[in-house]
Amino acid sequence: MAITSFAFPTPIKFGAGARKLVGPHLLEQSCKRPLIVTDRALGALPVLAEFRTHLAGLDVAVFSGVFGNPTCSQVMDGAAAYKAHNADCVIGFGGGAALDVAKIVGLAATHDGDILEYVWDHPNVRPIVKELPYFVALPTTSGTGSEVGRSSVVSENDTHLKRVVFSAKILAKTVFADPELTFGLPAHVTAATGMDALTHNVESYLSPAYHPLCDGIALEGTRIAARALLTAVREPNNLQARSDMMMSSMMGAIAFQKDLGAVHSCAHALGAVCDLHHGLANALMIDTVLAWNYEAVPKKFDELAHVCGVAGGGKVFVPWLQQLKASVGITGRLSAHGVKPEHLRRLVEIATADICHQTNPRPCTAADFEALFKAAM
Numbered sequence: 001m002a003i004t005s006f007a008f009p010t011p012i013k014f015g016a017g018a019r020k021l022v023g024p025h026l027l028e029q030s031c032k033r034p035l036i037v038t039d040r041a042l043g044a045l046p047v048l049a050e051f052r053t054h055l056a057g058l059d060v061a062v063f064s065g066v067f068g069n070p071t072c073s074q075v076m077d078g079a080a081a082y083k084a085h086n087a088d089c090v091i092g093f094g095g096g097a098a099l100d101v102a103k104i105v106g107l108a109a110t111h112d113g114d115i116l117e118y119v120w121d122h123p124n125v126r127p128i129v130k131e132l133p134y135f136v137a138l139p140t141t142s143g144t145g146s147e148v149g150r151s152s153v154v155s156e157n158d159t160h161l162k163r164v165v166f167s168a169k170i171l172a173k174t175v176f177a178d179p180e181l182t183f184g185l186p187a188h189v190t191a192a193t194g195m196d197a198l199t200h201n202v203e204s205y206l207s208p209a210y211h212p213l214c215d216g217i218a219l220e221g222t223r224i225a226a227r228a229l230l231t232a233v234r235e236p237n238n239l240q241a242r243s244d245m246m247m248s249s250m251m252g253a254i255a256f257q258k259d260l261g262a263v264h265s266c267a268h269a270l271g272a273v274c275d276l277h278h279g280l281a282n283a284l285m286i287d288t289v290l291a292w293n294y295e296a297v298p299k300k301f302d303e304l305a306h307v308c309g310v311a312g313g314g315k316v317f318v319p320w321l322q323q324l325k326a327s328v329g330i331t332g333r334l335s336a337h338g339v340k341p342e343h344l345r346r347l348v349e350i351a352t353a354d355i356c357h358q359t360n361p362r363p364c365t366a367a368d369f370e371a372l373f374k375a376a377m
Contacts, residue, residue, distance in 0.1 A: 018178040031089035037102035061085035079108035089134040096144030106133035142245035143193025145253020179242040191328035196279030200252030214258035221251030226308035259359035269350035296362040
């Protein structure tokens with residue numbers, strides 16, 4: 001049997017009020033000049049101002065230049081802010097976009113060249129040779145789970161193609177997962193990010209790769225999201241539901257070390273071509289792709305139905321997902337969200353080139369992607 005490597009290295013402080021531990025923690029690490037990396041919207045909101053009140057004794061600067069699907073130029077701007085502040089550590093504060101940028105700002109600030117030269121599939125990929133600045137992460141959404149991931153997904157400035165810097169060296173030294181930071185999320189953001197977390201758990205479980213540890217985490221993450229998502233959308237200050245969704249989000253990102261599938265290849269294409277929010281793109285594609293995947297792994301669908309409390313077995317898992325989407329307010333086909341027939345050729349090209357579908361439970365060709373996008377249109 002082949003030797004398989006497993007790693008679950010991230011220290012996590014989880015629970016209401018965890019954000020208040022960041023300041024003392026950084027001082028214990030002899031860090032005194034943090035750069036907070038966050039997005040444009042959060043940078044202007046009271047939630048960031050409140051967080052800063054817990055950073056007494058630190059000389060804090062803020063880079064809030066992250067917006068949309070993050071780009072390589074945003075990373076380089078963040079690196080410039082890091083150097084201008086003479087910073088000695090990075091605090092990632094935000095959703096997946098802000099955290100993906102925050103993970104590699106320290107890399108770009110301490111290493112030569114453009115950040116694109118460090119993406120895993122660059123023909124002459126540069127190695128990470130220097131020690132990176134101390135980095136901690138605070139998620140403010142429950143979706144990507146980027147806070148526990150060893151990859152940073154950023155788009156090329158002009159083509160909007162998503163590129164990935166992948167290294168255990170960019171993992172957060174500590175994650176401070178405080179569900180109170182998600183209280184202010186609007187219902188539609190809670191729904192879209194929550195569907196992202198659910199997709200991560202479901203797709204990683206369905207992947208044929210060998211990783212029983214991730215399978216267990218993915219199934220429990222699916223169970224937690226299934227019971228909590230609707231409550232989190234309808235009762236935004238429900239601490240139990242917000243805690244559950246933050247946990248499910250982290251579990252999904254830990255589980256997808258195992259790999260993802262064709263839903264994500266479709267979502268990455270929709271992000272690149274139509275600038276769709278990643279969680280929404282996953283939500284719009286998941287039922288179409290999973291209905292197509294069912295025949296490949298029906299017993300796994302039975303297990304998913306079981307953990308979600310769906311009576312009737314795997315055959316009714318996809319209809320249950322469709323009902324959940326409608327309940328949290330995600331409605332309409334791709335065409336209702338700005339996707340047009342003329343986008344189809346480029347969507348198929350990007351999805352086919354995307355690495356995620358290589359671990360889809362059913363092999364996926366360009367013709368299959370064309371059929372899936374048309375079915376979801």
